[in-house]
Amino acid sequence: MKNIKSHFKFTTQQRNGIFLLLLLIVALQCVYAFVNFSSEEITVDSKALQLFQTEIDSLKLVELEKRKPKIYPFNPNFITDYKGYTLGMSSEEINRLLKFRAKDQWINSPKQFQQVTKVSDSVFNKISPYFKFPDWVTNPKPKKQYTKSFNTSKAKTEAEKIDLNTATAIQLQKVYGIGEAYSKRIINYRTKQNGFVSIIELNQVYGLKPETIEELKKSFSLKTPKAINKINLNTASKSQLVTVRFIDYEIAHNIIEYRTLYEGFNSFEDLIKVKDFPVKKIEIIKLYLRLN
Structure with missing residues (x-):
């Protein structure tokens, strides 16, 4: 009993502290009881909020577009x-295109692309604006129209x-299809061969077309x-x-x-049967041979 009483004995300072604590508790209770702590109602501008949300959504769309390839x-x-x-594109659509190209065929228009691949309209409308074909497909050059053609000049008599x-370059250039370059080639060939043996040799001048000849x-x-x-072909x-040209x-x-x-040879045509004979040059070779 004596020990219990000792717990309720306080010094003056302790009692003052307890009293102040009780006053503080009472004061706080009064403040809680009489002071209104409820917050005022916040008004929201729905239009402003909607505009703000719209702006956020648009920024999100812009960001998504940036992330797209x-x-x-x-x-x-x-x-x-x-x-x-x-x-x-689906794997089937891609395979159709690859098979088409494997045949060394080319797609030359957006319409042909859809016909070959059979892509859906949605995919086609999305990618077709980006198709780029070579200039020769999109802007083909018109074929040149030649107003003057060969075989228009009148043949001269043998005397004319x-x-x-002995023809000069200027005389040669009067023929349609013969310019400075071709006339020079003809004269160079003639000089190298010390003259033409036959007019057939014009076929040996580089670049001369049959119609020009x-x-x-x-x-x-x-x-x-x-x-x-x-x-003599049969005794040579x-x-x-080997002194004959092209042999x-x-x-x-x-x-x-x-x-x-x-x-022996019965005709010059038998030369074609000779192994490795230059058949394309036979008309020139025949100029230097005889059969008897």
Whole structure:
């Protein structure tokens, strides 16, 4: 009992502290009881809030557009598997395009692209504005129309024709299709060969077209052909044969071998049967040969 009483004995300072604590509790209770702590009602401007929300949504859309992969102009003929996937094409549509291109065929219009791939209208409308085809497809150059054609000049008489072995560059250039370059080639060939043996040799001038040669024949002829000693095809030796244009030692050997096997040549056309014979040059070679 004595120990219990000792717990309720306080000093003066302790009692003063307890009293102040009680006063503070009472004061706080009064404040809580009589003071209104409820907050005032906040008014919201719905229009302003809606505008703010709209602005946020638009910013989100802009950000989403920025994150989307950009599409740049491209040639649909070169769409790869990955490229087609990023464009929204299915694997079947991509395979149809690749099979079409494997046949070395080309897509030349947006309409043809949809016909080949069978893409949906939504995908087609999204990617077709970015199709870029070569200029020769989108802007084909019109074909040149030649008002003047060959075979329009009148053939001259033999007396009026100019000797091809003495013709000047200026005279040659009067023929339609013969310019400075071609006239120079003709004269250079003539100089190198010491003159034309036959007008057939015009075929050996680089770049001359058959129709141009025909025009030349209307105004030129060989009045002074180069003199040559023709070699007997059926008796000529190898050393004699190699002096003929376009015949080398191997071809000369093959000619003699064929001649021995078939007991001579009956016509110049038999030369075609000779091994490795330059068939395209036979008309020139014949100018230097005879059969007897």
